Amino acid sequence: MIDWKQIGLLAIALFASAAAQAQLRIDITSGVTDPVPIAIVPFVGAAVDVAEVVQADLVRSGRFKALARDRQPGAPTRAADVVAANWRAAGTDYVLVGRVVQVMDGAVAVDFELVNVLNGQRLLLERLIARSGAIRNAAHQVADRVYEKILGVKSAFATRIAYVSVDGAPPTQRFQLIVADADGENSRVILESKFPLMSPAWSPDGESLAYVSFETRRAAIYVQRVRTAERQRVSERPGVNGAPSWSPDGRKLALTLSSASGNLDVYVLDLDSRQYTRVTDDAGIDTEPVWSPDGTTIYFTSDRAGGPQIYRQRFGTAERAQRVTFSGSYNARPRVAADGLSLALVTREGSAYRVAVQDLRNGALRVLSSGREDESPAFSPDGGTLIFAGRERGRGVLATVSVDGLVLQRLKADRGDVRDPSWGPFSP
Amino acid sequence: MKRNLVLVLPLIALLGAGCSSTRNAASTESAPATTVESKAAATADTGAVASAGVVGDDASADVGLPPELVNKRVIYFAFDSSEVRAEDRALVAAHARFLAGRSNVAVRLEGHTDQRGTREYNIGLGERRAQAVRAALGLQGVSDGQISTVSYGEERPAAAADDEESMAMNRRVELVYGKR
Numbered sequence: 294m295i296d297w298k299q300i301g302l303l304a305i306a307l308f309a310s311a312a313a314q315a316q317l318r319i320d321i322t323s324g325v326t327d328p329v330p331i332a333i334v335p336f337v338g339a340a341v342d343v344a345e346v347v348q349a350d351l352v353r354s355g356r357f358k359a360l361a362r363d364r365q366p367g368a369p370t371r372a373a374d375v376v377a378a379n380w381r382a383a384g385t386d387y388v389l390v391g392r393v394v395q396v397m398d399g400a401v402a403v404d405f406e407l408v409n410v411l412n413g414q415r416l417l418l419e420r421l422i423a424r425s426g427a428i429r430n431a432a433h434q435v436a437d438r439v440y441e442k443i444l445g446v447k448s449a450f451a452t453r454i455a456y457v458s459v460d461g462a463p464p465t466q467r468f469q470l471i472v473a474d475a476d477g478e479n480s481r482v483i484l485e486s487k488f489p490l491m492s493p494a495w496s497p498d499g500e501s502l503a504y505v506s507f508e509t510r511r512a513a514i515y516v517q518r519v520r521t522a523e524r525q526r527v528s529e530r531p532g533v534n535g536a537p538s539w540s541p542d543g544r545k546l547a548l549t550l551s552s553a554s555g556n557l558d559v560y561v562l563d564l565d566s567r568q569y570t571r572v573t574d575d576a577g578i579d580t581e582p583v584w585s586p587d588g589t590t591i592y593f594t595s596d597r598a599g600g601p602q603i604y605r606q607r608f609g610t611a612e613r614a615q616r617v618t619f620s621g622s623y624n625a626r627p628r629v630a631a632d633g634l635s636l637a638l639v640t641r642e643g644s645a646y647r648v649a650v651q652d653l654r655n656g657a658l659r660v661l662s663s664g665r666e667d668e669s670p671a672f673s674p675d676g677g678t679l680i681f682a683g684r685e686r687g688r689g690v691l692a693t694v695s696v697d698g699l700v701l702q703r704l705k706a707d708r709g710d711v712r713d714p715s716w717g718p719f720s721p
Numbered sequence: 722m723k724r725n726l727v728l729v730l731p732l733i734a735l736l737g738a739g740c741s742s743t744r745n746a747a748s749t750e751s752a753p754a755t756t757v758e759s760k761a762a763a764t765a766d767t768g769a770v771a772s773a774g775v776v777g778d779d780a781s782a783d784v785g786l787p788p789e790l791v792n793k794r795v796i797y798f799a800f801d802s803s804e805v806r807a808e809d810r811a812l813v814a815a816h817a818r819f820l821a822g823r824s825n826v827a828v829r830l831e832g833h834t835d836q837r838g839t840r841e842y843n844i845g846l847g848e849r850r851a852q853a854v855r856a857a858l859g860l861q862g863v864s865d866g867q868i869s870t871v872s873y874g875e876e877r878p879a880a881a882a883d884d885e886e887s888m889a890m891n892r893r894v895e896l897v898y899g900k901r
Contacts (some may be wrong), residue, residue, distance in 0.1 A: 464879070491840055491841075507876070510871070512872075532848070535844050549844075555848045555855075623838070626840075639838075639839050666837065668838075669839070684883065687882065
């Protein structure tokens, strides 16, 4: 039974000179051939340019193109003021208009309307209430509503990501764990260390991150509340403590431990009782566990057959693990889509490591990336996009690719390396 | 790049190394000689930053490691291999001889990989390499209690570049000495 050591680290915000973090910038590297034309008219009434945030989200998705402001034939703020013919003539199919109004102390209402100017129909008339300090997040929610209305599928603009940023050269590298909006903005360092940090994992409720830190000169797993920086060391067994993965109910972590002889196996740690349950017992390296969305099955990497492949094991049963990947000599680091029907993973093609998606129903594998060292894929909560890590001109970068392979974006830090992304859940 | 006011406030930090405090407050129960990197970062809202890191040095000098071994504390490996190469056996033997007679000396074997492949799987490969050196030392009379292992996988490279030569420098086990 492991002693639960509470490490209280009081939340004190300090201001430091100079940027202590690497700001991400996104480039679109490819999009669909037929993006939907939309015009997003500047919203009146807020210090934050809501329309700009919405436009950036939609255009970055690769599935929309936006009518430039200087070509907009007017500045309506209500659907009633949108003269459809003028907008059609300007080459757009949809117009989004809106206003931000103060409703009480510290809170605003973001009112927006979406008009289809081909048929004159108003598709959306909605109001979002937001704290005055959270208008940007409200703008991302507007983008989600517009995307979903027009394309009929969910998007995840109003979500967050976490990733590791590394600065400096060995042996004096500096590691940071960063939380940012899904568009890379609003990045915030939540942990800094002179020792490696890896494998951040969002809890299902979006309040905590589990991660591996070597700050005690050994690997240990920590859980940190994102808002308060309060953290606990939850696993510090001798040897390896690695690859934490939250169960869907948020009460357990699948993780990796090592035996006295250095053999890695998958375990499940109950966060309430602090008891470990063994999942694999095998002479190979068994690691990188992840839960299926229904909480019954753990997928993991194992090299029991010679090289790394992905297996699955029903948790809490004596059933044998079943191998899941069969193409190629290296398949590792599984992640399961929210619908449970596909797996993201890293596959080796020749000498290149690439991100791929495998259909769990028929085993078909589609390679989605084209770098030489792509890794760490994570699904967006809607399952339509993967964020992953790659290398470009000697630096670690992040990238996203839509699961249909059509839309690619790169998120590059203005300095240092970024790696190990995790995509947070939808807000409750 | 944001430039913000430098406002120096005490950052209360609790060190991880072996202490067992259950309070939310600062504790200095850990080894006084270590220093803590307690830098926090600019935040846009009232979000808070945790800071971590204990600095400790290799203590080759303290344990009397002979000079000819001090600069030879790294063993390298071929790609995808955790086998100690023939050309390294003499070096391993020399370290074993030093350790075998000194039960008050401990060595930590730190295993590493190059950057290819997934990170957590590479933790496993680094551990395999450390275990291979452990086994080699054990065969030559070093007691198990003197040896500990840790794997950093690809997370602490010796060389940052992507070329073959740098990657070869990263596939290694480092021997870090200390008092037992």
